Amino acid sequence: MLRSILLFMLAALAEIGGAWLVWxxxxxxxxxxxxxAGMLALGGYGFVATFQPDPHFGRVLAAYGGVFVAGSLLWGMVMDGFRPDRWDILGVFLCLVGVAVIMYAPRS
Structure with a gap:
């Protein structure tokens, strides 16, 4: 699970950073x-995502959506001085719970 989380974090850095550079x-x-540079980073995101241990593209990308939400707000705080309100924080929490359910729930 730690490997998967680290890959999600690296993917978020590449995608959000790449989008920010294009912006x-x-x-x-x-x-x-x-x-x-942004376009290269965005390509790197696609590459990093392939290393997730789960073999299902749809599951990995759906879960990454929640990581992207959290990472985007964090990026905005660090790079642009954005200050999330309680609803942003609640939304991030819900997204990350969704990531945990999608990726790490026990399956038969």
Missing amino acids: QGVREHRGLAWTG
């Missing part, structure tokens, strides 16, 4: 280097 390159007019 900076295009919306903040920082140029093609930022946009290109």
